[in-house]
Amino acid sequence: MSRSNPRVLSTLERAGGFASAQEVYRLMQREGESIGLTTVYRSLQSLVNDKIVDVLRRDDGEAIYRLCGDAHHHHLVCKGCGDTVEIEGGAIEKWALNVAKDHGFREVGHTAEIFGLCSKC
Amino acid sequence: MSRSNPRVLSTLERAGGFASAQEVYRLMQREGESIGLTTVYRSLQSLVNDKIVDVLRRDDGEAIYRLCGDAHHHHLVCKGCGDTVEIEGGAIEKWALNVAKDHGFREVGHTAEIFGLCSKC
DNA sequence: TCACAAATGAAAATGATTTTCATTTCCATA
DNA sequence: TATGGAAATGAAAATCATTTTCATTTGTGA
Ligand SMILES: [Zn+2]
Ligand SMILES: [Zn+2]
Ligand SMILES: [Zn+2]
Ligand SMILES: [Zn+2]
Numbered sequence: 001m002s003r004s005n006p007r008v009l010s011t012l013e014r015a016g017g018f019a020s021a022q023e024v025y026r027l028m029q030r031e032g033e034s035i036g037l038t039t040v041y042r043s044l045q046s047l048v049n050d051k052i053v054d055v056l057r058r059d060d061g062e063a064i065y066r067l068c069g070d071a072h073h074h075h076l077v078c079k080g081c082g083d084t085v086e087i088e089g090g091a092i093e094k095w096a097l098n099v100a101k102d103h104g105f106r107e108v109g110h111t112a113e114i115f116g117l118c119s120k121c
Numbered sequence: 122m123s124r125s126n127p128r129v130l131s132t133l134e135r136a137g138g139f140a141s142a143q144e145v146y147r148l149m150q151r152e153g154e155s156i157g158l159t160t161v162y163r164s165l166q167s168l169v170n171d172k173i174v175d176v177l178r179r180d181d182g183e184a185i186y187r188l189c190g191d192a193h194h195h196h197l198v199c200k201g202c203g204d205t206v207e208i209e210g211g212a213i214e215k216w217a218l219n220v221a222k223d224h225g226f227r228e229v230g231h232t233a234e235i236f237g238l239c240s241k242c
Numbered sequence: 243t244c245a246c247a248a249a250t251g252a253a254a255a256t257g258a259t260t261t262t263c264a265t266t267t268c269c270a271t272a
Numbered sequence: 273t274a275t276g277g278a279a280a281t282g283a284a285a286a287t288c289a290t291t292t293t294c295a296t297t298t299g300t301g302a
């Protein structure tokens with residue numbers, strides 16, 4: 001296993017929220033950083049192993065990474081215009097933990113998203 | 122949009138639990154059915170559109186499909202072995218509705234999934 | 243300086259999924 | 273029954289994220 005290239009972590013921080021390996025790579029290129037795609041993948045994997053970043057999957061299957069420390073939140077998305085509101089998890093956080101615990105699961109995570117039509121649509 | 126080939130649904134039933142498109146295809150081949158991989162993919166997509174099957178992602182990103190009861194529910198999935206527990210929404214249903222209403226949204230829906238490591242993993 | 247391990251990245255390989263497109267199957271209507 | 277167009281089919285090619293290979297570079301301690 002190789003160690004993570006610090007510039008990858010720094011770029012993921014700067015990206016804010018979730019970013020895929022490809023996006024991190026493109027972002028670094030755009031900023032003139034010289035790095036190989038392979039190193040981006042290896043670094044992100046390493047950061048996941050070290051539990052410094054979280055990894056999820058987009059609907060299309062692409063892996064997306066995010067700093068674990070980032071404030072956890074969810075989204076309320078308008079199906080019409082795409083407007084998005086960041087919302088606190090609130091009740092759902094406890095619900096997810098309780099359900100998981102009831103079934104003997106550990107290292108628990110969750111995803112949740114609300115969608116509908118906003119007042120303008 | 123094409124309609125689902127009924128043999129695909131029948132095979133997915135027989136598979137029990139989750140199966141990927143590739144697995145459904147291999148299973149049909151092994152049973153001597155003549156079908157193209159493309160048709161398997163198209164049929165599964167169509168079944169998802171019609172909400173007859175659920176689709177999730179394995180940790181490696183491969184899409185897996187499964188027959189889904191009509192009742193609205195959520196899933197608790199083991200990241201290790203893929204075991205899945207169907208769970209009632211409970212608290213999350215109200216949470217989603219309330220959050221949406223607070224922001225003036227209507228025609229509200231939501232997605233939620235819990236994942237972790239089961240007691241056997 | 244030397245030797246050796248770790249890091250790097252270009253290019254090829256992998257593997258799931260999608261797209262293309264020519265062919266076949268259905269089906270309604272004349 | 274014949275026929276024309278729509279829908280379904282599937283083989284092959286294309287796509288695209290991710291992994292693997294492997295030769296080269298870099299870092300580090302003796
Ligand atoms: Zn809107
Ligand atoms: Zn949450
Ligand atoms: Zn498990
Ligand atoms: Zn629900």
